[in-house]
Amino acid sequence: MIAHPTDRLLDALFERHDVRHEDNMVIAGEGWLDGRAVAVIGTTDRAFIGVETALALADHVLAVLRDHPGRPILLIVDNGGQRLSRWDELMGNNGVIAHLTTCLDFARRNGHRVVGVVHGLAVSGGFMATGMATAACHALPGAELRVMVPDAMARITRIPLDRLMALFETQPVLAPGAENFVRIGGLHGVWEGDPREGLRAALDATDPEDDPRRRLGAERGGRGRAADVAALVRAGAGA
Template identity: 40%
Template sequence: MLPAEILTSLFPAGHQVTEEGGLLAGTGRLDGQTTVDVVGITGKTYPGVDEALTLAGRILDIAARPAPAPLLFLVDSGSQRMSRRDELMGLSETLAHLAKALWQAERAGHRTIGLLYGGSAAGAFIATALACGELVALPGAWPEVMDLPSMARVTKLSVDVLKEKAATTPVFAPGLDNLFATGAIAEIWDPAQPLSDQLKAVLARPATGDERARWGLDRGGRQKAAAIAREVEQLALAHG
């Protein structure tokens, strides 16, 4: 789906979302009573320092409002822009600032929901879609935390070995189905049905904290994460 189609399906009561420089901003009316703040990255834009700071500023403005309207983050990006200028200006720090801005919005009572409708990769994916309180996706989206050639350089395993592991272990594999299996993505929405109804269903559920490790266990994509996280938490509390 194209952004215009997504916004029309999300907000049958109308929206005022605009695009500039590959970034989305505005509001949409889910119904007569519910307004949703919208930010996003579109058009396979590679976010750098400038984009990260712009998005973080908008999100912090939303977080400061007294009315806790939900915040929807639309995502179709490349990876982070790893230019010399961006790296020298502190790209990693500004991406971390963006992720913390989303956390601050959630902490201030604004449900933060990422909607991945295109691609996203590496630090850009982590600081935007994965930093939201809950992430949903549309069929055809293509997320990857790290592609296999990059993973090979980090792990010192060959690409062939990683391809073999990726065939049976979702943690090693990019793509929508694999990220869903690990629990990173809560739901894959049906584009044939009104997206507004699917967003309403998400907002109607109480926020219960980070469920990704449990989803990964239930779906068979991450067998150990939930148990290890629980044990680490118990040990920390015991020695607190």
């Protein structure tokens, strides 16, 4: 029997693990690395993040907070973005996704090291609610990240596709691809080598800032003004 791609990833990341596959393509459980237990939460198979999925993920985050204070959390990110069904919109999917992000932020503020890894696909709001809500998010080689497919972006913005592709070269904020998300600081990096070593380093890393993404984007040339504007706002410039 061929192992599920996510199970193969977990085998590569941990010495052993006990992670179950649930409904809505949600996974949850724990893995052990160097004798340390790590909570594992995430999605598989390019799941769309709808109300049930977001609530299930948030419930698992809160369970770790309740049952295992301080335990690090690995968030497996593999989604096709937020689900756009009428039912999800009527149920307030945007608010439920915000609830998931709030739970991850609450975990970080209460001593849990929250690390994300993009495995497969991460799209738009699905990435913002998961990978962008971690302390540090990484990607595996071959992972796909995008705000929107370029053809659709061209139709919505009414910018010709060839012009849009040219803009991506100098303006990576809306450009697809892991390398562009690294440039803007949305990803800390890509685990090119042994993923277990990448996870070990990510769990042990300490950031001087609560969220270094703006600084990383400035240092890497992907977001030239975000850090400066944020600093002016915090200083009350123009108040």
